[in-house]
Structure formats: C-alpha cells, structure tokens
Amino acid sequence: MTHRIASIPGDGIGVDVTIEARRVLDAAAEKYGFSLEWTEFDWSCERYAKTGAMMPEDGVEQLSGFDGILLGAVGFPGVADHVSLWGLLIPLRRAFQQYVNLRPVRLLPGTTSVLAGRKADELEMVIVRENSEGEYSAIGGRHNAGRPDEFVLQESVFTRVGVERIIRYAFDLARTRTKHVTSATKSNGLIHSMPYWDEIFAEVAARYPDVRAEQCHVDALAARMVQAPDRLDVVVASNLFGDILSDLAAAITGGLGMAPSGNINPSGEFPSMFEAVHGSAPDIAGQGIANPVAQILAGAMLLDHLGETVAAQAIRASVDEVLTAGETLTPDLGGTSTTTALGTAVAASLR
Numbered sequence: 001m002t003h004r005i006a007s008i009p010g011d012g013i014g015v016d017v018t019i020e021a022r023r024v025l026d027a028a029a030e031k032y033g034f035s036l037e038w039t040e041f042d043w044s045c046e047r048y049a050k051t052g053a054m055m056p057e058d059g060v061e062q063l064s065g066f067d068g069i070l071l072g073a074v075g076f077p078g079v080a081d082h083v084s085l086w087g088l089l090i091p092l093r094r095a096f097q098q099y100v101n102l103r104p105v106r107l108l109p110g111t112t113s114v115l116a117g118r119k120a121d122e123l124e125m126v127i128v129r130e131n132s133e134g135e136y137s138a139i140g141g142r143h144n145a146g147r148p149d150e151f152v153l154q155e156s157v158f159t160r161v162g163v164e165r166i167i168r169y170a171f172d173l174a175r176t177r178t179k180h181v182t183s184a185t186k187s188n189g190l191i192h193s194m195p196y197w198d199e200i201f202a203e204v205a206a207r208y209p210d211v212r213a214e215q216c217h218v219d220a221l222a223a224r225m226v227q228a229p230d231r232l233d234v235v236v237a238s239n240l241f242g243d244i245l246s247d248l249a250a251a252i253t254g255g256l257g258m259a260p261s262g263n264i265n266p267s268g269e270f271p272s273m274f275e276a277v278h279g280s281a282p283d284i285a286g287q288g289i290a291n292p293v294a295q296i297l298a299g300a301m302l303l304d305h306l307g308e309t310v311a312a313q314a315i316r317a318s319v320d321e322v323l324t325a326g327e328t329l330t331p332d333l334g335g336t337s338t339t340t341a342l343g344t345a346v347a348a349s350l351r
C-alpha cells in the first residue's frame, strides 16, 4: 500500500521538526510494510519574501489529490502573522473543510508536568476545536481611519451547521472514551454567539443521553484545567477558545513541544492535515534544539487517519520508550540533546 503525502515544512522550527517526523514515519513504513510517497512544498514566509505569496494561486488544487498533509509551522518575523497565516494555514483548513481540529494531550512518561505530583498517564484529554468559522473571520474592518473616533469591527460567524457538526463530533468521540463532554463558552459576556452555541450544545446533548454533558465558562475552565484537569476528558470549544485551551492543555502535559494536532475533514472528501500545536518558534529557530515529539506524534495521527493504526501505535510506544530512557531529551524537557538526536532515537527505537 502506498500513501501519497504532501509535506509543507514551512518556517522556523517547522522545518527541523518535520524532518524528524518524516524520519520516524519512514522507519514505521519500512517496518510495517507500507510505503509513503512524499512530495515537498516550499510554501513559507521565505517564499512570500521572494514571490509575494505564501503559496501559489492553485495551491489548494495542488494538494487536493494527496492522501494526507504534514505541515510544519507557518509564520516568521518579517511577514505579519495575519498575512502569513491567512495566506496558507487558514485557507487550507477551510478549502479542505477540515472543520475538526483534534488536539489530544497526554502526560508522557519521563516528563514532568508543571502541575506538581502528576505522573505519566494521569493526565489525558482531547480538545475538539472548531476549525472553520467562529471568531476567525475576515469580516470587519477599520472605520473612521485616522480620526479620533477611529474603530475596528471584527465579526464572528457561528452557523448552525458549523456548530452542530463539531459538537456532534465531540459526542461521538466521547462515546469511544469516558463518555464525558465539556463545552467551553463565554455566554455571560458574548450575548449572541455563545448562547447560540450553548443552545445547540443542549440540543445535541439530548440526543446522547449516555454521555455526561457539561457546560462551562471558558475562564473558569482555564482555571480548572490547571487545578483539576483529571476531571476533564473531551473538551469542545469554538475556534479561538479551542486555540487557547489547547496551548494550556499542552503546557500542563509537558509543554508545547509535546502536543500534536489534526485538522480533520471527517467526510474524507478532502485531505486532512497534521501538524504540531506549536508554531515556528522564532526564538529558538536555527539552533537545532526544538523538541520534535509533537510533530512526530502528529505524524502518528496522520498514520491513524490513513488506517495504519498499528504503525501509529508503535510510534507512540517508541516516543514513550525514548522519553522514559531520558538520554536524548531536548532543552525544553531538561536535557541537552538536539532535535535530530531525539528524532533519530525514536526512529531507532521503532526499528
């Protein structure tokens, strides 16, 4: 079986960690008897500097025939973040209807949580982030520019279809886990969008009487994630709240270097795209010290998506093994190893 994968390493540490994920995925393919046919795309801020565009005009078309996409990270000083991200990542998520952003976190062995006393496997949850609408909107603009009464409007869009499908996805997922969904909103402050989300959440919850449904204000949930994270399993949230909560969930389970994510098109009509939760980390780019684990685990999610579940599970086991051994940890994990050393160790453990 051959899977055709598009790789977009992107910017900064995205490039370094994607090399390591490919190394590990290739080792998995060899061991488990399938092949990965890679095509690499140089779409990045560097490309923007040269051509004025993050990707070619027919970029979406070029990717549409692939079985999956592995993305490094996008964004680097020199190009405004809203320009780079709205020039590549966000249009791809939308064009391919990747309306689920699945962000599982687990406290891995050999790592310590900033939460005192937690041990490996004591913390595990998944953020189900709405990935196609909500607060991420291009609708709005600047008014009365240059005058004392200047202001901007930034609209949010919550459609019935969009809200309902992400909440249903969360409930279906919960049925495969501990049957517990927590919805994060801010209905006390935002008077249109969030009460609407709550209304649809209650409607969907009624159709899943076997799943415990809980509604929480996002501010209180942030505190709870730090103080009592073990009482959470599936957390469903809008685009912006899911974004923020997923960095928080990463932080309590070993840091941004450990958290993978999948931009999923559930119908399978379009390719899904896998990436770390973190960004291009300009502060450590070019130093060879980025932690590649998040991107390697994103690669495992890609294999799961392709149906190579045994290989995906083997990658996770190898990551656990290498972290437990503790001999090749990057600086964010308290070690002195390089990105390459950690990636190579995972690939070696897999073989």
Ligand code: NAD
Pocket: 013, 017, 072, 073, 074, 075, 076, 077, 081, 085, 089, 256, 257, 258, 275, 276, 277, 278, 279, 280, 281, 282, 283, 284, 289, 290, 291, 292, 294, 332
């Ligand atoms: P970031 O995630 O890049 O970095 C935040 C902090 O975490 C930094 O101190 C960084 O060094 C550290 N960090 C992140 N990943 C790490 C890893 N693998 N190993 C060790 N340390 C790691 O977030 P930011 O600084 O807010 O954003 C930097 C750029 O990345 C911006 O241009 C932003 O828009 C972009 N970004 C892109 C994506 C994406 O493409 N999916 C995601 C987030 C941010």
Ligand code: IPM
Pocket: 075, 085, 089, 243, 277, 279
């Ligand atoms: C992420 C990132 C992006 C997002 C940014 C870079 C636009 O933070 O994937 O979490 O908010 O979706």
Ligand code: MN
Pocket: 243, 244, 247, 277
């Ligand atoms: Mn984010």
